[in-house]
Amino acid sequence: MTVPIPTTFPAWIYDGSEIPDPFGRGEAAVSWLKALRHPKSRAARSVFQLDPWQERVVRRIYGPCRPDGTRIVKTVVLLLPRGNRKTSLCAALALLHTYGPERVNGGEVISAASDRKQARIALDEALGIIGVVPPIKQITAAQEYKNRIVNTRRRSFYEAISCDAGTQHGRTPVFVIADELHAWKKRDLWDVLKSGLVKTPGSLLIVATTAGRGQENIAHDIVEDARRVARGAVDDPSILPILFETAKEEDWRDEAVWRRVNPGLAHGYPDIEGLRQLAREGERRPGDREAFRQLNLNVWLDHSADPFVDMDVYDEGSAPVDLDALEGEPCWLGVDLSSNGDLTCIVAAWRDGEDGYIVHPWFFCPEDNLRTRAERDGVPYPLWAERGFITPTPGNVVDFRFVEDTIRDLCARFRVQEIAFDPHLARNTLNTLLEEGFPAVEMRQGWVTMAPAVKELERAVVGRRFIHGAHPVLRWNFENIAVHTDPAGNRMFHKGKSRDRIDGAVAGAMAVARAAAGDGGGSIYESDEWSPELMVL
Numbered sequence: 040m041t042v043p044i045p046t047t048f049p050a051w052i053y054d055g056s057e058i059p060d061p062f063g064r065g066e067a068a069v070s071w072l073k074a075l076r077h078p079k080s081r082a083a084r085s086v087f088q089l090d091p092w093q094e095r096v097v098r099r100i101y102g103p104c105r106p107d108g109t110r111i112v113k114t115v116v117l118l119l120p121r122g123n124r125k126t127s128l129c130a131a132l133a134l135l136h137t138y139g140p141e142r143v144n145g146g147e148v149i150s151a152a153s154d155r156k157q158a159r160i161a162l163d164e165a166l167g168i169i170g171v172v173p174p175i176k177q178i179t180a181a182q183e184y185k186n187r188i189v190n191t192r193r194r195s196f197y198e199a200i201s202c203d204a205g206t207q208h209g210r211t212p213v214f215v216i217a218d219e220l221h222a223w224k225k226r227d228l229w230d231v232l233k234s235g236l237v238k239t240p241g242s243l244l245i246v247a248t249t250a251g252r253g254q255e256n257i258a259h260d261i262v263e264d265a266r267r268v269a270r271g272a273v274d275d276p277s278i279l280p281i282l283f284e285t286a287k288e289e290d291w292r293d294e295a296v297w298r299r300v301n302p303g304l305a306h307g308y309p310d311i312e313g314l315r316q317l318a319r320e321g322e323r324r325p326g327d328r329e330a331f332r333q334l335n336l337n338v339w340l341d342h343s344a345d346p347f348v349d350m351d352v353y354d355e356g357s358a359p360v361d362l363d364a365l366e367g368e369p370c371w372l373g374v375d376l377s378s379n380g381d382l383t384c385i386v387a388a389w390r391d392g393e394d395g396y397i398v399h400p401w402f403f404c405p406e407d408n409l410r411t412r413a414e415r416d417g418v419p420y421p422l423w424a425e426r427g428f429i430t431p432t433p434g435n436v437v438d439f440r441f442v443e444d445t446i447r448d449l450c451a452r453f454r455v456q457e458i459a460f461d462p463h464l465a466r467n468t469l470n471t472l473l474e475e476g477f478p479a480v481e482m483r484q485g486w487v488t489m490a491p492a493v494k495e496l497e498r499a500v501v502g503r504r505f506i507h508g509a510h511p512v513l514r515w516n517f518e519n520i521a522v523h524t525d526p527a528g529n530r531m532f533h534k535g536k537s538r539d540r541i542d543g544a545v546a547g548a549m550a551v552a553r554a555a556a557g558d559g560g561g562s563i564y565e566s567d568e569w570s571p572e573l574m575v576l
Contacts, residue, residue: 047269047282051099052302058098064110064140065102069094071139072131076171085171092302093128096281100243101141103276113277115245116265118284120301120337122309129216129247130164136214136243137190137197138175143239146213148197151232153222155186155201161218162186162199202228210235215244221251221258225414229257250284250337255418255515259339284337287351291332292318300337309335347493347520347532347544348500353507356500360399360508365389370453371557372446373482373549375542376439376464377403382429382512382542383437385445387453388550395504396551400513400543401445406431416540418515428512439468450477456557459549482549490529492552493522497530499551516543 051058060066075087082088089097096117103111119125129150135141136148152158165188169175180189187198200207202223208231215232223229236242251258265280267273283300290296297314298304304311314335321328332338341350368389377383383403391397404412404420409431413420423429430445432438446458459482460469472479482488499505507513519541523533532545 047266047280047284048299049269049281049283052092052095052281058095058102059104060098060102062104062108064104065098065100067140068097068101068135071135072097075131075134075168077127078167078171087131087168088124088306089131090303090306092305093124096128097132100279109241110243111276112279113243115243115279115281116261117245117247118250118262118265118282118337119247120283120309121249121334122313123283123301123303124308125247126161126164126218129218129245130161130168132245133161133197133214133216134165134168134175137188137195138178138193141214142190142193142195143213143241144193144195146195146239147211148195148214149210149212149232150197150199150216150218151201151228152199152218153202153224157219157222158199158201159186161216162188162197165197200228207231211238212236213239213242215242217244217246218248220246220248220261221256223257224417226257226419250333250339252333252340253417253515253518255511262339284339285332287338287340287349289338291321291328291336291338296336301335341518347517347522347530348497350514350518352503353500353505353514353517354509355503356505356507357509358506360397360506362399365397366453368454369554369557370449370455371550371553372449372455372458373546373551373553374442374446374458374460374465374468375546375549376442376460376468377437377542382516382540383439383442384516384543384546385442385449386513386543386546386550387449387455388547388554390554390557391504391506394499394502395506396499396554397506398513398547398550399508400510400546401449402429402512402543403432403437403442403445404429405435405437406433407435423512428510443468443471446472446477447475457553459553461545461549480553482553484545486525486529486531488552489531489548490525492548493530493532495555496548496551513543513547516541517547520544 058065069089072087072089076085077087078085080086080088100112100115101110105111117125133148133150136146150158150161166181169179178190178192180191182189185198187196189196202225207228210231212232212235215236217229236244246261248258253259265278265282268275268278269280269282283302285296285300301309303309317331317335321331329340333340371388373386375384385401387399389397409420409424420429424431430441432441449455456478458472458477458479460479461484462469462481469479469481521533522530524530532541532548
């Protein structure tokens with residue numbers, strides 16, 4: 040009998056199961072929210088629309104408590120597609136902690152977003168609600184220049200801030216909304232707010248976001264942890280996962296899928312005809328299709344809108360790579376040297392049986408402004424450097440002498456057959472190594488050489504014959520790939536169309552191609568017939 044895989048879907052929202060509320064905090068929160076008004080509400084007297092699914096969410100956050108009355112839930116991860124009134128709910132919850140029964144005298148309520156414009160959205164929503172609720176309006180002072188609303192009676196305030204973490208140290212928030220976390224390019228503000236929340240007993244964090252792209256970001260880490268809690272793999276009652284998401288393999292055109300992951304559709308939002316129009320456009324335009332899947336169905340995508348390979352298939356090659364065990368095996372190196380802003384990478388490839396490959400990369404980047412580069416690319420270069428996944432070299436460009444020394448070390452350790460370079464930036468390095476007797480060869484980045492290389496690499500990955508050891512920088516490079524296809528169906532990596540770095544993937548394709556062409560015999564420079572001139576392609 041097949042054992043079903045645990046789902047992350049929040050079935051408790053619909054199953055009518057009892058939600059404990061021993062101290063009545065859940066009931067108090069729901070009653071207060073239902074007493075609000077909303078300027079855009081179509082209901083009688085413009086009452087705030089708290090639909091059944093939203094009411095269940097509120098009760099589940101605030102109802103369950105410990106015997107001493109403290110709330111159990113500390114972090115809520117709300118993954119919700121666009122158009123499901125996430126902003127309205129979060130704005131109302133912010134007011135609940137500023138004016139309602141969850142308020143703390145002098146408490147700081149914060150909504151944080153990736154930029155100033157996004158940060159203002161929830162605040163403006165809250166201001167709209169306040170404007171039509173006279174009892175709250177009478178005790179409110181709006182400090183527009185600070186993006187702040189103050190409860191003048193209780194001295195609590197609600198403030199909207201953006202990812203300018205340098206001015207946010209010293210915060211002591213009681214309630215934080217991390218809005219659209221998938222768009223945060225750096226984690227400084229996240230760390231500041233998280234560390235501030237622990238200063239106050241009973242504080243609450245709500246991560247409210249749509250799905251993002253890629254794995255090297257804060258949002259993916261947080262959502263993946265929430266998935267583990269939802270599946271029961273992690274027992275942490277302080278985290279409440281509310282994950283309305285679609286698996287990659289599900290049919291994005293199926294309206295039943297739309298209704299499952301868009302809880303508001305049962306209540307008239309988002310507009311079903313609007314979704315149908317987006318789906319029709321997605322049938323014709325791949326870019327629009329991917330945006331529809333990500334933003335309206337919450338499919339967590341790879342960076343590239345047209346991925347080279349399915350990254351779930353790529354991840355099947357995550358078995359550890361034992362470099363010591365490979366020391367006696369023939370090895371081929373692909374080297375992609377960088378311009379100022381790119382990574383430099385060496386990838387070693389070994390044959391694995393008749394049609395498979397084992398690879399391992401060595402990455403280099405400039406040491407200067409490492410954190411700035413991390414913010415630019417949206418990836419944790421400092422953490423990767425600390426863990427040995429990338430080597431920073433002194434200065435603001437990669438020092439190719441470090442790369443040359445690494446190649447010499449690899450040739451001393453492994454049975455290197457060839458070292459393939461794109462001659463565009465590697466002429467000096469290539470000539471230096473040739474003069475020293477190393478088997479350096481040119482491998483130009485044109486259709487003639489790279490299209491077969493890309494085809495062989497794709498065949499290996501799709502065939503589950505590509506072992507990479509789950510190296511995080513290499514994975515990031517692979518998910519960034521944009522592919523250009525010519526009229527004959529040949530495919531080649533396109534750096535110009537890629538959002539981010541793909542240098543490791545390029546070097547990997549070069550190494551695999553040379554390994555595929557090699558005969559698996561002894562080291563090429565152990566042969567009496569070898570000469571540097573014969574090795575230039």
